[in-house]
Amino acid sequence: MHTMWKGTISFGLVNIPVKLHAATENKDVKLRQLHKECQTPIKYEKICPVCNKEVKNEDIVKGYEYTTNKFVVLTDEELAEIQEANADKSVQIVDFVQLEEIDPIYFEKSYYLSPNDGGGKAYTLLRQALADSNKIGVAKMMIRSKEQLAVIRVYENTLVVETIHYPDEVRNVADVPNIPEAIEIPKKELDTAKMLIDQLTVAFEPENYKDNYRTVLLDLIEEKKNQGEITSVQQQPSKQMPDNVTNLMDALEASLDRAKGTKPKPKKRKTTKPKQAEPKRSKKNA
Template sequence: MHTMWKGTISFGLVNIPVKLHAATENKDVQLRQLHKECHSPIKYEKVCPVCDRKIENDEIVKGYEYAKNKFVVLDDDDLEALKKEQEDRSVEIVDFVKLEEIDPIYFEKSYYLSPNEGGGKAYSLLRAALKDTGKIGVAKMTIRSKEQLAVIRIYEDTLVVETIHFPDEVRNVKDVPNVPEETEIAKKELDTAKMLIEQLTTEFEPEKYTDEYRTALLELIEEKKGKDQTATAKDKPKPDNVTDLMEALQASLDRAKKEKPKPKQPKKKTTTTAKKKKAL
């Protein structure tokens, strides 16, 4: 399993060297966007709409939009000064609480913890202490330059870090529109609903739940592959040097014609006879 982070867990005077591994993975079927005509994958480029040209990575800076089209620009030095990840790779447990005290709305992402070299005994100590007390640890840590609030708990004899949202990241439930007030419900309707819940109540077995859409989509893809209903993206045409040279010459010729100054028109000469007539 890939190690994405190395650091230590500390509680009191105990320090546990650990490795962090992603506990979950996204198994959505990724579909590419193709050009309908030639089935080539569509490219997305970073383009400045004002300068009307492609922008390179070294031309990009970060900014915070504090009002419409008004930004505070932050350069790499500004952001580097705030980073903790490189200098602080510790998970500090600050409190111990009961798991049921935390509403699931706070939970974000799960990571497995494994002991790093020399951390096996301390790892086992924390696991046993959490198991015997029925508590979980609330901790602060930094992952990918972002400070995270997290809990440390046991899952099937393995320590798990569960990142959780800070309170100000959870939107106020009072802002949800059209939530009905307490209404009068007929006893018969309520009893029927409770009876249905009892009939459908069972122990949670995650293995019995599957993503039916993903399964059907993969079956459809395999079926189309079996029937040779596939498409091959066309190769990008290689430039023809002769054609390119002719086009360059023609473009140079057209530009030269535009830039060439127009010849001055010579002044009309007046004939001697015309001068004499004018004199008379």
């Protein structure tokens, strides 16, 4: 399993060297956009709408839009300085809480933690202490230049880091439109709804849930592939030169034409007219 990050977990005076691994992966079937006419993948370019030209990566800077069309530009050096000041690769546990106290809306992404060299005993200590106390650790850590709030808990026999949103990242539920106020529900309807819930209640088994759309889509793709309904990317034409010349031969011919057009006309007369004039003189002399 690929190691994304190396650092330490610290709680109190205990430091555990650990490695971070992605615990989940996106299984979405990614579809490319092709040109309908020639079946070639569409190319996306970074174009400046004002200069009307493609912009290279080295000509791009970062800016924060604090109001419409007004930006504060931040240099790479300024951003690097901030990141360096917060680049300590440690997961510092600041509190311990009950898992039930955190609403699932806060949870963002999961990572597995494995012990790094020499960290096996301390890793086992934290894992056992969390399991016995039925607690999770609330921690702060840096991931991809962002300070993340996270929790550390036990999943089966492995420590897991769950990044969670900061409170100001969770939108106010009061802003959700058209939420009905308390409406009195007839007791019979409520009892029937509860009965239906009881009948459909089962133990949660993740293996029982499948992505039917993805399965059907992959089956369709495989069927079309087996039937030969495929396309290949055509060779892309070379980019046009500024003078609309598309290849070396065109460039040579165009250069030759231009050279011919700039030749002085008197030179052409010298090579052709003397030969025609000599026979005329010889006849007169005869």
